[in-house]
Amino acid sequence: MKKREKIYIMPTEYGLMYGAGILVSLLGGAIYNNNLAFLLCFFLMALFLIGMVQTHNNIKKLDVEKIVVFLSPSESVGHGVIWFKSHSEEGHHQLRLRAKSGEDLLDSNISNIYKKSLHPHYFDFKTGTWGKKELKKIKLSTRYPFGFFYAWRLYPVSVEYFVYPQPSGVLKLESGEFNGFNKGAQLQNNGDDFTEHKKYVVGDSQKHIDWKAYARGRPLMTKKFNEGDRQTFLIDFDKTPGNLERKARQASQWIHRCEEEQNSYSFRFGTKLIPASQGPRHKMTCLRILASMRDVK
Amino acid sequence: MNPHPNRFFQISLVFLVALNLIPHFNDYTVPTLAVGGVCLLWRLLYEFQYVPLPNFFTKLGLVICLSYLVYMNYGTLLGLEAGTALLICAASLKLVDRVAYRDAMVLLFLNFMLLLARFFESQTLGITIFAFFDLIITTALLVQLHSGAYFKFDLLTLLKTGLRLTLQIAPFMILLFFVFPRFSTQFIRAQSKVSQQTGLSDKIDPGSVAQLADNNVVAFRVRFNGDAPQMIDRYWRGAVLSTNNFMSWSRGIGQVSKILPAPKSKKGKIEQEILMEPLFNTWLFTLDYPAWIELRNSYLRSITRSDAGDIYFLQKPYNKKFVYDVFSSQQSNESMPEALRKKYLQAPRVEDTRVHELVSQIQKGDVDGELVALRLMKFYQTQFLYTLKPGKMKSNDLGEFLFEKKKGFCEHFAASFAALLRLANVPSRVVIGFHGGRKNDLSDYFIITSRDAHAWTEVWSDQKQQWLRFDPTVMVSPMRGELGGDMYHSLSEEELQQRIVSRDGAYEINLSWLQKGFLAYDALATNWNLFLLNYDREGQENFFARLGIGQVNQNLLLTMSLLILLIFYLWVRLTMRSKVAVESAVQNAYMKLRKHLLKKGLEKESFEGPSDFLLRCQKELPTAAEDLEVFRQIYLESEYGLTTPQGDYKKSVQRICSS
Numbered sequence: 001m002k003k004r005e006k007i008y009i010m011p012t013e014y015g016l017m018y019g020a021g022i023l024v025s026l027l028g029g030a031i032y033n034n035n036l037a038f039l040l041c042f043f044l045m046a047l048f049l050i051g052m053v054q055t056h057n058n059i060k061k062l063d064v065e066k067i068v069v070f071l072s073p074s075e076s077v078g079h080g081v082i083w084f085k086s087h088s089e090e091g092h093h094q095l096r097l098r099a100k101s102g103e104d105l106l107d108s109n110i111s112n113i114y115k116k117s118l119h120p121h122y123f124d125f126k127t128g129t130w131g132k133k134e135l136k137k138i139k140l141s142t143r144y145p146f147g148f149f150y151a152w153r154l155y156p157v158s159v160e161y162f163v164y165p166q167p168s169g170v171l172k173l174e175s176g177e178f179n180g181f182n183k184g185a186q187l188q189n190n191g192d193d194f195t196e197h198k199k200y201v202v203g204d205s206q207k208h209i210d211w212k213a214y215a216r217g218r219p220l221m222t223k224k225f226n227e228g229d230r231q232t233f234l235i236d237f238d239k240t241p242g243n244l245e246r247k248a249r250q251a252s253q254w255i256h257r258c259e260e261e262q263n264s265y266s267f268r269f270g271t272k273l274i275p276a277s278q279g280p281r282h283k284m285t286c287l288r289i290l291a292s293m294r295d296v297k
Numbered sequence: 298m299n300p301h302p303n304r305f306f307q308i309s310l311v312f313l314v315a316l317n318l319i320p321h322f323n324d325y326t327v328p329t330l331a332v333g334g335v336c337l338l339w340r341l342l343y344e345f346q347y348v349p350l351p352n353f354f355t356k357l358g359l360v361i362c363l364s365y366l367v368y369m370n371y372g373t374l375l376g377l378e379a380g381t382a383l384l385i386c387a388a389s390l391k392l393v394d395r396v397a398y399r400d401a402m403v404l405l406f407l408n409f410m411l412l413l414a415r416f417f418e419s420q421t422l423g424i425t426i427f428a429f430f431d432l433i434i435t436t437a438l439l440v441q442l443h444s445g446a447y448f449k450f451d452l453l454t455l456l457k458t459g460l461r462l463t464l465q466i467a468p469f470m471i472l473l474f475f476v477f478p479r480f481s482t483q484f485i486r487a488q489s490k491v492s493q494q495t496g497l498s499d500k501i502d503p504g505s506v507a508q509l510a511d512n513n514v515v516a517f518r519v520r521f522n523g524d525a526p527q528m529i530d531r532y533w534r535g536a537v538l539s540t541n542n543f544m545s546w547s548r549g550i551g552q553v554s555k556i557l558p559a560p561k562s563k564k565g566k567i568e569q570e571i572l573m574e575p576l577f578n579t580w581l582f583t584l585d586y587p588a589w590i591e592l593r594n595s596y597l598r599s600i601t602r603s604d605a606g607d608i609y610f611l612q613k614p615y616n617k618k619f620v621y622d623v624f625s626s627q628q629s630n631e632s633m634p635e636a637l638r639k640k641y642l643q644a645p646r647v648e649d650t651r652v653h654e655l656v657s658q659i660q661k662g663d664v665d666g667e668l669v670a671l672r673l674m675k676f677y678q679t680q681f682l683y684t685l686k687p688g689k690m691k692s693n694d695l696g697e698f699l700f701e702k703k704k705g706f707c708e709h710f711a712a713s714f715a716a717l718l719r720l721a722n723v724p725s726r727v728v729i730g731f732h733g734g735r736k737n738d739l740s741d742y743f744i745i746t747s748r749d750a751h752a753w754t755e756v757w758s759d760q761k762q763q764w765l766r767f768d769p770t771v772m773v774s775p776m777r778g779e780l781g782g783d784m785y786h787s788l789s790e791e792e793l794q795q796r797i798v799s800r801d802g803a804y805e806i807n808l809s810w811l812q813k814g815f816l817a818y819d820a821l822a823t824n825w826n827l828f829l830l831n832y833d834r835e836g837q838e839n840f841f842a843r844l845g846i847g848q849v850n851q852n853l854l855l856t857m858s859l860l861i862l863l864i865f866y867l868w869v870r871l872t873m874r875s876k877v878a879v880e881s882a883v884q885n886a887y888m889k890l891r892k893h894l895l896k897k898g899l900e901k902e903s904f905e906g907p908s909d910f911l912l913r914c915q916k917e918l919p920t921a922a923e924d925l926e927v928f929r930q931i932y933l934e935s936e937y938g939l940t941t942p943q944g945d946y947k948k949s950v951q952r953i954c955s956s
Contacts, residue, residue, distance in 0.1 A: 014402045014406070017402075018406060018409075021409055021410060021413075024410070024413065025413055030480045032417055033479070033594065033833050034417055035420065035474070035829045036416035036420045036425065037417065038477060040412060042469065042470040042474060043432060043463075043466055043470055045473075045862070046466035046865065047436065047466065049865060049869055050465070050466070050869055053866070053870050065906055066904060066905060066906035083906065093444065094444065111445050145440050145443050145444075147439070147442065147443050157902075157904055159904040
C-alpha cells in the first residue's frame with residue numbers, strides 16, 4: 001500500500017553558481033598549486049552534498065492527510081486548509097505549497113511542520129472564474145537549508161470545490177414582483193408570535209439564537225417565529241434575464257442581499273427547488289448549487 | 298516565494314562583507330578599499346533608515362567608475378590582482394544594490410570568492426584561522442537566510458549550527474586534502490604586481506645613507522637538516538657586488554646560466570630548507586658556500602638562474618612565500634679564470650695620499666690576498682666605530698671615511714675594505730646578504746629578519762686558490778658578529794655594555810611572555826606554511842611513500858577521491874536520513890487496516906481524513922461497519938483526543954481483516 005515517495009531534486013540557479021565556485025576553487029588550487037584553495041573547494045563540495053541530502057530530507061516522510069477547500073467567491077481570494085502528517089523525527093522547514101486548477105492559483109509558504117505531527121495549514125488562493133472545480137494535484141517544494149537545491153514532490157489529490165459567481169447585477173432587491181425575484185406570502189410578526197424552540201445546528205441564523213436560555217444553562221436553541229412582516233423571496237434562476245454569466249452573478253447578488261437583510265429566500269433552478277430558509281448553511285447550499293451550474297473541472 | 302532576509306540578517310551580512318575585506322587591506326589600493334568602506338557605511342545607514350539605496354543611474358555610474366579605476370591601477374581587468382579588485386568592488390556595490398533574497402545569496406557567494414582570492418595571495422596560518430571562522434559565519438548566515446524572515450535571529454545558535462556543520466565536514470575535507478591528486482599545471486601563471494616592501498638592492502652606496510631604518514621584518518626562515526652551523530658561519534649570501542667606485546659598489550654583469558639538477562650524493566653538505574618571504578627582491582639566499590639549490594615549485598625552478606659568485610636569483614619577481622633547499626659546503630669551489638681576475642681588480646684612481654700610505658702599509662710586498670686582508674682587519678679593529686646613524690658623507694671618497702668619519706655600519710666597512718684590497722692588487726668583492734638569525738627552539742629553525750641584513754667582503758687567495766670571507770664589521774663590533782644583527786639591534790646600549798663586561802658567553806635574552814608567544818605562533822605558522830607549500834605533487838608522493846603505500850599514480854588518487862566523495866555522500870545520507878517516527882500502536886493498526894482495505898478496493902483519498910475514510914468504508918462494507926466504527930472512535934481518541942482510548946481495537950481490526 002505504501003507508495004514510494006517520489007521526490008524530485010535539482011540544483012537552483014544559486015546551486016549552479018556555487019557549483020561554478022567549486023570549479024573555480026578546484027582550478028585555482030590546481031593552477032596556483034594552492035592547498036587552501038583545495039580545502040575551500042572540498043568545504044564547498046561537502047556543503048553542497050549536505051545541502052542536497054538535507055533538502056531532500058526536508059520534504060520526505062510527509063503525507064497529505066486531508067484537504068478542504070471552502071466555498072469561495074470568484075475573482076477574489078479563496079480559503080482552504082490542508083493537513084500534513086509528518087512521519088519524520090526531524091521536522092520540516094520552509095516549504096512552499098503550490099497548486100493550480102484552471103485560473104485558480106494556490107501559492108503558500110509553510111514555515112514549519114513539527115516532527116511527528118499533524119499540521120493544519122490554512123491557505124489562501126487566488127480564484128478565477130466561478131464553477132465546480134477540482135484540485136488534482138498539489139506541489140510541495142523546498143530549498144531549505146542552503147538554497148543550493150530545489151526539491152519537490154507532487155501529491156495526486158482529488159478535491160472537488162466550488163467557486164461561486166461574484167455578486168453583481170443591476171436588478172434591485174424590491175418587495176414587488178419582477179423578473180426572477182418574486183414576493184412571497186406576507187405573514188405577521190408582531191413580536192408575540194414565538195412558536196417553538198429548535199436545537200441550534202451550525203449554519204442556522206445566529207440572530208434567532210435564544211441567548212437568554214443559553215445563559216440559563218440550556219443548550220443553544222433557536223427561536224422559531226410565525227413569519228410576520230419579514231418577506232420571503234423566490235430566486236428563480238431560469239427566469240432571471242441575461243446569459244448564464246449575468247444570471248449567475250445576479251442570483252449570487254440576490255442571495256447575498258437576502259442574507260444581509262435577513263430575509264428568507266428559496267432558490268429554484270430547473271426542477272430543483274431549495275425551500276425557503278435563511279442563514280449561512282442555506283446560503284452555502286444555494287451558492288454551491290449556483291457554482292455547480294458550470295463544471296470547469 | 299523566496300524567503301525575504303530580515304534586518305538582523307542584513308546587518309550581519311554587512312559585517313561579514315566587512316570582515317572579508319579586512320585581509321585584503323594591505324594588498325589593494327586605497328580607492329578600491331575606500332569604495333568598499335563607503336558602500337558598507339551606505340548600507341548600514343540604509344538599514345537604520347537614514348538614507349535610501351542609490352538609484353539605477355548612480356549604480357551604473359559607480360560600476361563604470363570602479364571598472365575604470367581597476368583598469369587604471371592594474372592595466373587590465375584580467376589576472377589575479379585585477380580580478381580580486383573587481384571582486385572587492387562587486388561585493389561593495391552589491392551591498393548597495395538591492396536587499397532581496399537573490400542579493401543576499403550573491404553576496405554570500407562573493408564572500409566565498411573573496412576568501413578564495415585571499416588564499417591565492419597568502420596561505421599563512423593567520424589566514425587559515427580566519428578562514429575557519431569566516432566559513433562558520435558564512436554557513437550560519439546561509440542557514441539563517443533559508444530559515445525564513447520570522448525565524449528568530451539567535452547569533453549563538455547560528456554560530457553553533459555553523460560550527461557543527463564545519464566540524465561535520467572537517468574529516469572529509471582533511472581526507473580529501475591528502476588524497477586528491479595534485480597537478481602541476483603550467484597553463485596560467487599568476488600575473489601579479491609585486492609590492493616589494495623592503496629588501497636588498499644590487500648596489501650599495503653607504504656614503505649617502507645617514508641613518509639605517511630599523512625595521513624588523515622576517516626575510517626568511519631556515520631549518521637545517523642536521524646540526525646548525527655556529528653564528529660565525531651563518532652567512533647567507535644574496536648578491537655579489539664586483540664593480541667598484543670608491544665607496545660605492547654595484548653588481549657586475551656575469552655569465553647567467555640555468556641551475557643544474559642536484560647530484561644524487563649530498564654527503565658532506567650542509568642541508569637547509571629555506572622558507573622565503575616574498576619581500577626580498579629576487580635573490581635566493583644561500584648559506585656560504587652554496588654547492589647547489591633545489592626549488593620544489595616547477596615554475597620557480599624554470600625562472601631560477603645562477604651567476605658568478607655562487608649566487609642564485611629569480612628572473613621575475615615572485616610575491617608569494619616559497620620553499621627551496623640549499624646544499625652548502627664549508628668552502629667556496631669557485632675558480633678564478635684570468636679573464637675574471639681583471640674584473641675583480643677594477644678600481645677607480647684614488648688621489649688621496651693617506652689611502653696610498655695605508656695600502657702600502659698593509660701590502661708590505663705580500664702578494665697573497667689572505668695575508669693582506671688579515672693585516673687590514675687589524676686596522677679596522679682599532680680605528681672605527683659601529684653605528685646605524687653615521688650621518689651622510691660629504692663625498693664618496695675612501696679617504697673621508699677611513700680618516701675623518703671613521704664610523705658606520707657593515708656597508709661602510711665592507712665597501713672600504715674591499716676597495717682598499719683592490720688598491721693593494723688583491724682581487725676582492727662585496728657580498729650582501731644576511732648574517733645571524735635567531736633560533737626558535739620550539740621548532741628548531743632560525744628566523745632571519747631585516748635586522749640581520751649584512752654586507753661583508755670576499756678576498757681571493759692565490760695560495761689557497763679560493764675565495765675567503767672577511768667580515769671587517771666583526772672587527773669593529775665583535776658583539777654584532779657574535780650576537781647576530783637581530784639580537785644585537787634589539788638590545789639597548791646598556792645591555793650591550795653589560796654583556797661586554799660580563800663576557801659570560803651566554804647571549805640568550807630573557808624573553809617576555811609576549812615574545813615567547815610570538816615564537817610559539819611563529820613556529821606553528823612556519824610549520825603550517827612549510828606543510829602547505831610542500832604538499833604538492835612531489836610532497837604527496839613522499840607522503841604516501843612514508844605511509845608505506847608506495848608509488849601511487851594520479852589516476853588512482855582521483856579514483857580514491859571520488860570514492861571518498863561517494864562514501865561521504867552515503868555517510869551524510871545515513872546520518873542525516875529522515876528518521877521515521879515511531880508510531881503509536883493504534884496508528885500501526887490503522888496502517889494495517891488501510892492495507893487490508895486496499896485489497897478490497899478501498900483506498901483512502903487524499904482529501905479524506907481517516908475518519909471520513911472509515912465512515913466511507915462502513916458504507917461500503919456493511920458487515921464490518923460495527924468494527925470499523927469501534928476502531929474509528931478509538932483512532933480519533935488516540936490521535937486527536939486528550940484521553941487514552943479505551944476498548945479492544947485489536948480484535949476489531951482482526952475481525953475486519955479476517956472477514
